[in-house]
Amino acid sequence: xxxxxxxxxxxxxxxxxxxxxxxxxxxxxxxxxxxxxxxxxxxxxxxxxxxxxxxxxxxxxxxxxxxxxxxxxxxxxxxxxxxxxxxxxxxxxxxxxxxxxxxxxxxxxxxxxxxxxxxxxxxxxxxxxxxxxxxxxxxxxxxxxxxxxxxxxxxxxxxxxxxxxxxxxxxxxxxxxxxxxxxxxxxxxxxxxxxxxxxxxxxxxxxxxxxxxxxxxxxxxxxxxxxxxxxxxxxxxxxxxxxxxxxxxxxxxxxxxxxxxxxxxxxxxxxxxxxxxxxxxxxxxxxxxxxxxxxxxxxxxxxxxxxxxxxxxxxxxxxxxxxxxxxxxxxxxxxxxxxxxxxxxxxxxxxxxxxxxxxxxxxxxxxxxxxxxxxxxxxxxxxxxxxxxxxxxxxxxxxxxxxxxxxxxxxxxxxxxxxxxxxxxxxxxxxxxxxxxxxxxxxxxxxxxxxxxxxxxxxxxxxxxxxxxxxxxxxxxxxxxxxxxxxxxxxxxxxxxxxxxxxxxxxxxxxxxxxxxxxxxxxxxxxx
Amino acid sequence: xxxxxxxxxxxxxxxxxxxxxxxxxxxxxxxxxxxxxxxxxxxxxxxxxxxxxxxxxxxxxxxxxxxxxxxxxxxxxxxxxxxxxxxxxxxxxxxxxxxxxxxxxxxxxxxxxxxxxxxxxxxxxxxxxxxxxxxxxxxxxxxxxxxxxxxxxxxxxxxxxxxxxxxxxxxxxxxxxxxx
Ligand code: HEM
Ligand SMILES: [Cu+2]
Numbered sequence: 001x002x003x004x005x006x007x008x009x010x011x012x013x014x015x016x017x018x019x020x021x022x023x024x025x026x027x028x029x030x031x032x033x034x035x036x037x038x039x040x041x042x043x044x045x046x047x048x049x050x051x052x053x054x055x056x057x058x059x060x061x062x063x064x065x066x067x068x069x070x071x072x073x074x075x076x077x078x079x080x081x082x083x084x085x086x087x088x089x090x091x092x093x094x095x096x097x098x099x100x101x102x103x104x105x106x107x108x109x110x111x112x113x114x115x116x117x118x119x120x121x122x123x124x125x126x127x128x129x130x131x132x133x134x135x136x137x138x139x140x141x142x143x144x145x146x147x148x149x150x151x152x153x154x155x156x157x158x159x160x161x162x163x164x165x166x167x168x169x170x171x172x173x174x175x176x177x178x179x180x181x182x183x184x185x186x187x188x189x190x191x192x193x194x195x196x197x198x199x200x201x202x203x204x205x206x207x208x209x210x211x212x213x214x215x216x217x218x219x220x221x222x223x224x225x226x227x228x229x230x231x232x233x234x235x236x237x238x239x240x241x242x243x244x245x246x247x248x249x250x251x252x253x254x255x256x257x258x259x260x261x262x263x264x265x266x267x268x269x270x271x272x273x274x275x276x277x278x279x280x281x282x283x284x285x286x287x288x289x290x291x292x293x294x295x296x297x298x299x300x301x302x303x304x305x306x307x308x309x310x311x312x313x314x315x316x317x318x319x320x321x322x323x324x325x326x327x328x329x330x331x332x333x334x335x336x337x338x339x340x341x342x343x344x345x346x347x348x349x350x351x352x353x354x355x356x357x358x359x360x361x362x363x364x365x366x367x368x369x370x371x372x373x374x375x376x377x378x379x380x381x382x383x384x385x386x387x388x389x390x391x392x393x394x395x396x397x398x399x400x401x402x403x404x405x406x407x408x409x410x411x412x413x414x415x416x417x418x419x420x421x422x423x424x425x426x427x428x429x430x431x432x433x434x435x436x437x438x439x440x441x442x443x444x445x446x447x448x449x450x451x452x453x454x455x456x457x458x459x460x461x462x463x464x465x466x467x468x469x470x471x472x473x474x475x476x477x478x479x480x481x482x483x484x485x486x487x488x489x490x491x492x493x494x495x496x497x498x499x500x501x502x503x504x505x506x507x508x509x510x511x512x513x514x515x516x517x518x519x520x521x522x523x524x525x526x527x528x
Numbered sequence: 529x530x531x532x533x534x535x536x537x538x539x540x541x542x543x544x545x546x547x548x549x550x551x552x553x554x555x556x557x558x559x560x561x562x563x564x565x566x567x568x569x570x571x572x573x574x575x576x577x578x579x580x581x582x583x584x585x586x587x588x589x590x591x592x593x594x595x596x597x598x599x600x601x602x603x604x605x606x607x608x609x610x611x612x613x614x615x616x617x618x619x620x621x622x623x624x625x626x627x628x629x630x631x632x633x634x635x636x637x638x639x640x641x642x643x644x645x646x647x648x649x650x651x652x653x654x655x656x657x658x659x660x661x662x663x664x665x666x667x668x669x670x671x672x673x674x675x676x677x678x679x680x681x682x683x684x685x686x687x688x689x690x691x692x693x694x695x696x697x698x699x700x701x702x703x704x705x706x707x708x
Pocket of ligand 1: 324387
């Protein structure tokens with residue numbers, strides 16, 4: 001090895017790392033780790049998706065057909081946990097690993113070894129969650145928000161969930177520290193903060209949110225653990241504790257958490273729209289300030305999840321107005337994306353389609369969010385399918401669509417191969433159709449009073465539920481197409497041109513060959 | 529300083545920040561306790577002050593149903609009258625009885641619960657066994673008063689309300705031999 005060391009850059013390095021499986025276990029390369037994050041997230045997306053298919057199959061008709069109520073509850077709980085912590089969050093960290101160093105002209109992440117650890121914690125946590133289905137008493141069944149008293153009473157499955165959340169939290173915190181340090185200390189000369197690509201900005205702010213609230217989540221689950229096994233009574237009314245306290249602490253984490261899942265999506269879309277509109281991003285600095293104010297405001301709205309716990313009217317009003325205030329910076333962003341497209345020379349390749357779909361559907365989700373924020377309405381729709389519709393519009397057609405958009409956008413850079421554009425478009429239109437079929441009708445179900453997290457329902461809800469289930473099966477099947485497109489792209493796609501998107505302006509497109517070499521920017525580029 | 533040194537400084541700072549935020553999560557517990565105490569939210573366990581010359585609405589009757597439950601405590605617990613009829617504003621006394629049917633000392637705490645929920649705003653309790661923990665010697669029986677009134681401001685369509693207590697065992701009494 002020492003002999004190779006003095007060798008010319010780029011050539012000698014390829015031989016440094018172990019091959020086979022050990023390459024992936026030991027790797028400290030941000031691109032390898034990014035790839036692992038993305039494949040892991042995709043697998044978890046299918047595990048969580050399988051649970052969702054189970055839920056929708058049970059809800060296809062009234063009555064209990066497939067899942068006993070206990071198992072149904074485990075399915076909804078684990079579906080939420082796996083999608084949030086196993087699919088969406090790791091997927092965004094995967095994008096950060098690949099893209100942040102390349103977009104700021106850094107050779108790698110700041111702490112390469114820690115980066116490897118953050119990733120390898122994930123499969124451990126995921127296996128805890130999956131194994132918990134097979135322990136006596138089954139998996140946690142009190143909802144992804146694990147409110148006490150159910151989470152204090154549950155069996156071994158709840159303990160496994162608590163450990164999994166601890167591990168996932170540690171992984172996210174390590175990842176966030178890594179990303180902050182990389183962005184703040186390792187930018188290429190000349191790349192001032194206000195010249196950073198939007199994706200990098202959104203991740204910087206997201207990473208700060210992560211170190212702010214993930215430790216609080218860790219504290220919450222620790223309290224739960226000691227309530228369960230060590231005689232404390234944080235949440236146990238019998239011992240002087242209070243279950244409502246749990247909700248306050250949980251949602252102090254929980255609401256910023258939903259922004260942790262959407263800010264990087266904003267970042268991805270803010271890269272793609274200018275590329276395919278062939279114009280600069282409209283209002284760059286207002287985008288930065290909007291992102292920062294969303295993050296700040298998101299720390300003062302948590303109690304909009306708890307309007308019905310019996311808080312005083314002043315409290316309800318405060319949290320109602322604070323929540324509505326978030327719509328302002330969000331509106332700024334939507335305005336800027338639209339203005340970027342205005343009079344642009346647009347083309348509609350798959351990444352652009354997913355980004356435009358994102359804007360449309362995310363706005364619907366934002367509106368239903370504002371409706372939920374209105375206290376008298378929320379008292380009606382809380383814990384109904386209306387809320388389910390709301391957060392799937394922001395999370396599936398928001399975060400997930402942005403992830404798809406990003407994957408199509410950057411896969412040529414990552415692999416040097418093009419995906420099949422026709423199939424990509426099919427993937428988009430099928431996803432769009434089935435997504436709306438699944439979730440739009442849930443607004444009606446919720447307004448009519450169908451409660452969430454219940455395996456059976458009254459007969460008047462039957463038709464919409466059948467529609468929703470058919471949509472869900474269609475959406476699930478469509479995602480197999482995505483795997484097919486990605487796998488065939490990686491294995492046998494057409495070689496990608498050096499710069500497949502002529503409008504792209506960020507460093508990875510302008511300063512690096514396609515595919516991006518294993519080691520990039522070992523001498524930093526100079527940004528003018 | 530080299531980049532890796534600067535990075536390590538940053539790592540240290542962010543790690544300390546993480547630890548502080550973990551502690552902050554715990555600090556929220558006493559914070560909320562104080563907050564609720566100061567603002568008077570959730571003060572189910574504090575006595576209200578008896579105001580002399582309270583206005584009594586002698587034209588209205590409200591039926592107060594009394595309910596008693598136990599969870600995980602070896603006591604019998606019951607109200608000595610299942611309901612009382614009162615005028616809004618009129619102070620009343622009712623009695624509850626607890627009986628420890630084991631031969632060990634047991635500590636218990638009662639947690640109140642009201643229905644309909646708006647009752648909480650109008651119910652004033654001057655004395656209640658739920659303000660403190662109760663300790664019963666082996667086989668002891670005790671009768672305990674609750675003194676309360678319902679303020680006349682309670683909406684006119686409320687005719688029946690329920691006051692319910694649940695007794696829980698507190699740690700600290702003598703443990704049963706085969707308790708874990
Ligand atoms: C303008 C922006 C938004 C507003 C005003 C808003 C408002 C709300 C409100 C008031 C609720 C509580 C509804 C209830 O439980 O009755 C809620 C729930 C929820 N929101 Fe949003 N929201 C917004 C954006 C988002 C975004 C961007 C995400 C995630 C990417 C998100 C994810 C969620 C989730 C997951 C829940 C349900 C949590 C649960 O109970 O399981 N929201 N939202
Ligand atoms: Cu929220």
